[in-house]
Amino acid sequence: DAGVIQSPRHEVTEMGQEVTLRCKPISGHNSLFWYRQTMMRGLELLIYFNNNVPIDDSGMPEDRFSAKMPNASFSTLKIQPSEPRDSAVYFCASSLIRDRAYTGELFFGEGSRLTVL
Amino acid sequence: KQEVTQIPAALSVPEGENLVLNCSFTDSAIYNLQWFRQDPGKGLTSLLLIQSSQREQTSGRLNASLDKSSGRSTLYIAASQPGDSATYLCAVRPWLSDSWGKFQFGAGTQVVVTP
Numbered sequence: 241d242a243g244v245i246q247s248p249r250h251e252v253t254e255m256g257q258e259v260t261l262r263c264k265p266i267s268g269h270n271s272l273f274w275y276r277q278t279m280m281r282g283l284e285l286l287i288y289f290n291n292n293v294p295i296d297d298s299g300m301p302e303d304r305f306s307a308k309m310p311n312a313s314f315s316t317l318k319i320q321p322s323e324p325r326d327s328a329v330y331f332c333a334s335s336l337i338r339d340r341a342y343t344g345e346l347f348f349g350e351g352s353r354l355t356v357l
Numbered sequence: 358k359q360e361v362t363q364i365p366a367a368l369s370v371p372e373g374e375n376l377v378l379n380c381s382f383t384d385s386a387i388y389n390l391q392w393f394r395q396d397p398g399k400g401l402t403s404l405l406l407i408q409s410s411q412r413e414q415t416s417g418r419l420n421a422s423l424d425k426s427s428g429r430s431t432l433y434i435a436a437s438q439p440g441d442s443a444t445y446l447c448a449v450r451p452w453l454s455d456s457w458g459k460f461q462f463g464a465g466t467q468v469v470v471t472p
Contacts, residue, residue, distance in 0.1 A: 273458065282462060345403055345406045346401075348400040348403075353398075
């Protein structure tokens with residue numbers, strides 16, 4: 241299995257620019273999670289999907305952030321406009337859920353390191 | 358709100374010693390607990406997953422225990438090697454069905470194994 245695949249691995253952009261991060265979950269997994277990791281705040285859950293439907297986006301910091309999952313094999317996290325405080329590593333993770341009461345093992349991608357100048 | 362604590366934040370041991378890493382959580386109503394390893398600049402690698410009904414899980418030199426009543430999990434790494442140097446994180450999955458995806462992560466323990 242190829243694992244969770246994220247792109248780009250590194251992104252450097254200027255304040256005000258749009259940033260799009262991409263994620264391909266493990267084939268067969270039906271839940272997808274977006275996290276942000278910083279030294280100050282550790283790992284923060286931004287949003288998660290089940291069967292392509294957003295379940296909880298309460299962790300999305302503000303309206304500048306949006307996430308979509310158009311199909312079972314692809315998700316995007318978009319920041320528009322980007323700000324220096326958005327600089328962080330963004331992780332995508334996926335899991336297989338057999339029913340709403342069960343969550344399987346979480347598998348993470350390698351992350352996308354975002355630097356906003 | 359569930360809080361997950363990992364103490365100590367950093368640990369250094371000589372090669373060959375056994376490692377003991379601690380994870381504490383405030384709400385015992387958990388569904389499972391997962392241990393991860395993170396190398397610098399890398400993603401999180403799953404090490405062990407313990408369901409709430411289990412007391413321990415083992416994989417090679419790794420053994421993780423879970424005591425829900427006391428809100429603790431311990432990760433043991435036997436005969437440590439320099440390659441075990443990494444940050445180890447634990448994550449707790451809540452029992453509540455309306456929060457099933459809100460894993461709560463600890464801040465991690467940074468481990469250095471010296472040759």
